[in-house]
Amino acid sequence: MVDIIILLTLLALGYGFGRYAEGRHYRSIIQREEKLQYLVAVSTKIIPPGEQYSQSSLVCGNVVISVDFFKRFLAGLRxxxxxxxxxYESLVDRARREAILRMKQEAEALGAKLVFNVKLETSSISKGGGNSIGSVEVFAYGTALIPHS
Amino acid sequence: MLVSNLEIVPGKRIIKHLGLVQGSSVRAKHVGRDIMASFKNIFGGELKGYTELLQESRQEAMERMLEQAKSTGANAVLNVRFSTSSVAAGAAELFIYGTAVILE
Structure with a gap:
């Protein structure tokens, strides 16, 4: 009986806080994406001819996000x-967008206008532990090209 | 030292290729951070402790790679790639590799 009460409490906490955290995170992602829209991140390697770039630098961003208890329970049922x-789809989506945003923020601080050869790497860092944790790490990296000032 | 994951550097020519350079770092989790992470597992959200931990270990792996590149006399590392693998429960390996070159 006590077990059931604990489980229900955890589910309710996970549902409440998880929903709130996800909504807030998505709002912040959308807002920052709009702000950084001028900075283009592409996955090609070929630099378009024409403009001259004086400098290039590696930029990267990473994030570790965990899923809440309620969603993990649902995934277990699934x-x-x-x-x-x-x-889990929304978890990975949030993590990728956040990692790209952090990479772009680093590029913005350098004064870049373009990020080339963007690669994304997804890994689950706590795999192999006793209780499999639904947390995922996304790491984004690319080369920022800084135009002549 | 110029680090880039492109194969060429705009406006510069590669004089000499010096071969592959690499750096790695294996990090385990911190107990305090682990406790915080288990709370976050109920509520969901970003695990800031882990984000920082991985960032620091990538920095360290990068420094090791750059040291190796410096010892071969290179002035740039191109085509850099990152890879992550979990070697044991609770420990992650961050590995960085690239090609050391001399630019004019």
């Missing part, structure tokens, strides 16, 4: 029937 695991 494992039984199979199909799309929506609760």
């Amino acid at each position: 494992n039984i029937v199979g199909g799309r695991v929506m609760s």
Whole structure:
């Protein structure tokens, strides 16, 4: 009986705080993405001819995000029937966008206008532990090109 | 030292290739950070402790790579790549490699 109460409390806490945190994070991501729209990040290697760049520098951004208890519970249920695991999709989406934003912020601080050869790397850092934690790390890196000032 | 993950440097010519240079660092988690992380596992959200930890270890791996590049007499490292692997429960390896070159 006590176990059930603890489980329900954790689920309720996870649902409440998780939803709030996700909503807030998405709002902040959308706002910052709009602000950094002028800074283009592309995954090609070929630099368009024409403009001269005086400097290039490696820029990177990383983030570790964890899923809440409620969503992990849902994903556990989903494992039984199979199909799309929506609760993890939003987690990975948030992590990727946040990592790219942090990379762009670093490029912005250098005065760059373009980021080339952007690569994204996703890894689950706590894999292999006793309790498998639903946290994911995304690392984004690329080369920022700084035009002649 | 110029570090870039492109194969060329705009406006500069590569005089000599000096081969592969690499640097790695294996880090374990901190108990305090681990406790905070287990709270976050209920509420969800960013694990700032881990973000910083991984950032620091990448910095260290990068420094090791640059040291190696310096000892070969290079002045730039191109085509840099990062890789992450978990070698044991609670420890992560950050590995960076690239090509050391001399630019004019």
